[in-house]
Amino acid sequence: MHISDGALAAPVLVGGAVLTLAGVCLGLRRIDLDNIMTTAVLASVFFVGSLIHVPLGPSSVHLLLNGLAGMVLGWAAFPCILVALLLQAVLFQFGGLTVLGVNTFIVALPAILCRLLLQGLLAKGGKAAAISGFVGGSGAVLGTALLAAVSLGLSDEGFLPTARIVVLAHVPVMLIEGVITMFAVAFLVRARPELLGNRSGVQPGLHVEHPQSDSRETARMSILLLLVASCLALPGRAEAHKVLVNAWVEGDVLLVETAFGDGSAGTKAQVTVRDQASGQVVLQGVADEEGMARLPLPEAVREAGNDLQVVSNAGQGHKATFMVPADELVGQSATVPQDPPAIASGDASETGGATALGTDVAMPPGIDVETLRLLLRLETSRAVREQLQPLRRDLRTLQQQGPRIADIVGGIGWILGLAGLAVLLRRPGRDTSCPPRS
């Protein structure tokens, strides 16, 4: 599974890197000098495994085997998969460098989940182990495909259809991985029963424990972790390019305002208005220097009484949509009298002052009380609406800024990253029996 360079947004890349960093920290703690060679050999085995092409119909697919890697390696799968992906990127230019964090995370997390969930069944051996092999092998690929889809979707909502295709394309791979992992697990359980069921992950080559934790290394890793985590705290760039669109009706003009999240105006934005029901483009225009587009509403649009979908494209894929509900159009057109009663509107507005409410005030000739009341109500409601427009605009802008999935995922990344840091700092006591450094 490779997401290529250049497709993902910066927050997703950083988030993936932070999560991978946390996972690698946890994984490295499981590796000591007695099993580092075993781990490295297993990493190379799974690297070779990912080069195996298995026939599928007229073509062939290459295996991922992350489920099996998780079952054998446990948490050490994180650094191993990172190393394997780095080797792939440098030796074959597969995958990519900037997406290394995201790719490692989306491959390694399902692998580890596989082990955590299926450990009990694997230890039973026999058919239970074989079945859990199938479940783990296919589940890990499914998890990887889903996480890839999520990272695409988080980067750009327009990627969602492509993400769906990615998941669908992995279904055959999933089945093959399941079958192959099932057979491999069945073989391993028979040949080396203690390999998959044990709790400690990688077995040390020699069973002598002397953890050497290097405090400088821990400190360096923590600093790195905090540095990357603090990158997440600078969401300015991503937020600056969030496009906000707002549209409202004033009289018979549809006003569309386009702005970026940092407050700068979306100048020269292409505004397209579609009829929500029929999907036809009813209005088009370009925003001015202040990001405002004034589009006169044709009578036909008002009479159709459908919701309007306003799409503003500020270029470079910065696009946002806003819905103008039908009642806003209808409300305005219905309250504006097409043909005012037989009075001069100028007179009405002059007399429509503070004194007009009382009926005992001397009336100008030719206007009865009911007409005046109607006119007043119309004028007042229009004035109130105009006064309220900026407020409603602000409200809508606020509503559009609710927490996005990216924020939530970023938050989880923070929590995990800090948890990883806490685990790092709580290092085991120094073992004095290890040989002194030369």
Add this chain to the structure above:
Amino acid sequence: MIREPFRAGDTMLHRADVRIKLATCGGLVCLAALLRTTEASLAALGVGAIALTLARLSPVEAACRLAAANGLLLLLAASLALTYPGTTWEHWPMLRVEGAVLGLRIAIKANAVLCLVLALSATSSMAEMAQGLRRLGLPKKLVLLLAFSYRQLFVTAAEWERRRQALAARCFTPRMSLHSYRAIAILFGQTLLGSLDRAGRIQEAMRARCFHGVFHMLEAPGKDRAPATLENTGMVLAALGCGALLLALEAGWII
């Protein structure tokens, strides 16, 4: 199965210090992957192409690598061109203009990254790279893991190949059948177990040689710095210039 065809060579890029190569590669690659404008992406591709020319890699090999990666990118671009929400192209309504442009831009950026990786990191051997990564401050265990995995890669690949050929000698041809899948799975399982046993032996051999975590090849003797040779300084300056150019293009200061 695994070759490093780009290591051989004696160009400026081959001679430069591996740490500088890794740092410039990392910086430029991150910058190139995050560009948002087509002009800057094209400029990044230009920078990559120039680096590739300077490295004087075998054109056939480099083209093969680029072609392999571009197959996947083509799929991504096609999928985006057909599904990305946006205006449809007037001549062929199935095609979305924004999606096609985005797919193309991603492909350009990915190719720029590929060129930079080929020119800057594939021109060092993996052993040099492990040394460089350690000196750049990566954790010791991770670098050891990288160096050992790389070393064992060839052994494991040879072992896999040996077993596969043994199977092929018995007239096994992989087909889309349960039997084939079972054979491949068991072959892999055997390779895994064989490698595990070998790992135990290597571990014992290393212990017998008093290995206690220090791999002298990887450790920096004190505070050594990359020598200020023509290649090293030129490379840093060129990378800074290219980075500034890309940023200026991205911000719209030039075009």
